[in-house]
Amino acid sequence: MLNLTNLRESLCGVISDIHGKGWAPGTGGNFSVVLQPQPLTLLMSPSGVDKGQVRASDLIEVNAQGEVIAGAGKASAETQLHLAIVQTTGAGAVLHGHSVFNTLLSRHFEAQGKLAIAGYEMLKGLNGMTTHAATVDLPIFSNHQDMVYLAQQVMPQLASAPYGFLLAGHGLYAWGSTLFEARRHLEIWEFLLEVTYRELTLNPLKSV
Ligand SMILES: CSC[C@@H](O)[C@@H](O)C(=O)COP(=O)(O)O
Ligand SMILES: [Zn+2]
Numbered sequence: 001m002l003n004l005t006n007l008r009e010s011l012c013g014v015i016s017d018i019h020g021k022g023w024a025p026g027t028g029g030n031f032s033v034v035l036q037p038q039p040l041t042l043l044m045s046p047s048g049v050d051k052g053q054v055r056a057s058d059l060i061e062v063n064a065q066g067e068v069i070a071g072a073g074k075a076s077a078e079t080q081l082h083l084a085i086v087q088t089t090g091a092g093a094v095l096h097g098h099s100v101f102n103t104l105l106s107r108h109f110e111a112q113g114k115l116a117i118a119g120y121e122m123l124k125g126l127n128g129m130t131t132h133a134a135t136v137d138l139p140i141f142s143n144h145q146d147m148v149y150l151a152q153q154v155m156p157q158l159a160s161a162p163y164g165f166l167l168a169g170h171g172l173y174a175w176g177s178t179l180f181e182a183r184r185h186l187e188i189w190e191f192l193l194e195v196t197y198r199e200l201t202l203n204p205l206k207s208v
Helices: 004-020 079-089 100-108 121-125 147-158 179-202
Strands: 030-037 040-044 060-063 068-070 093-097 114-118 135-141 164-167 171-176
Touching (some): 004 030, 079 147, 093 179, 100 171, 135 147, 147 164
Antiparallel strands (some): 093 171
């Protein structure tokens, strides 16, 4: 069982690793873990900071209204999406990044409203998947700056979403029951998105 100090250190370690992989450049990305379910409290990255430099003492605590209840930083506007994911799926952690591959593919397949991925062994990194011989639909939503509106658009599809979704031209949200499961899901999605992109460049006529 992680205590609060360890949880803060663990979340900072995950944020730093994601930034190091180039998946959260230029202050992009936000990251949260559920501190307590009732009343709901998230431990979260502060808004507008370099995500490669977040220290344990920089993390903020936010309530179910997205208000800062502890810490000096500002809450991200995208806290509304973290809250929607946690409240709808029961996730214990939510990780959001802006990688080159998630940004490119989210725009390319926006009109389809989803990206279908099939046949890769790495699909088994998603909780509950036991074979590569399956197709998983990653939902894609149009981006919007009104996060309350965006959360309402996303919410009906969250229960059936494969621990992630894309916002077109924006980025990837991934989640899991724990911080480590959420991190695995983010890494699995980034891998699957990169191979999908590279496969399309190898064989441009292949329809995904
Ligand atoms: C580079 S600006 C990106 C932001 O608008 C946003 O999408 C993002 O992911 C980070 O916002 P933040 O307010 O720091 O949580
Ligand atoms: Zn973002």
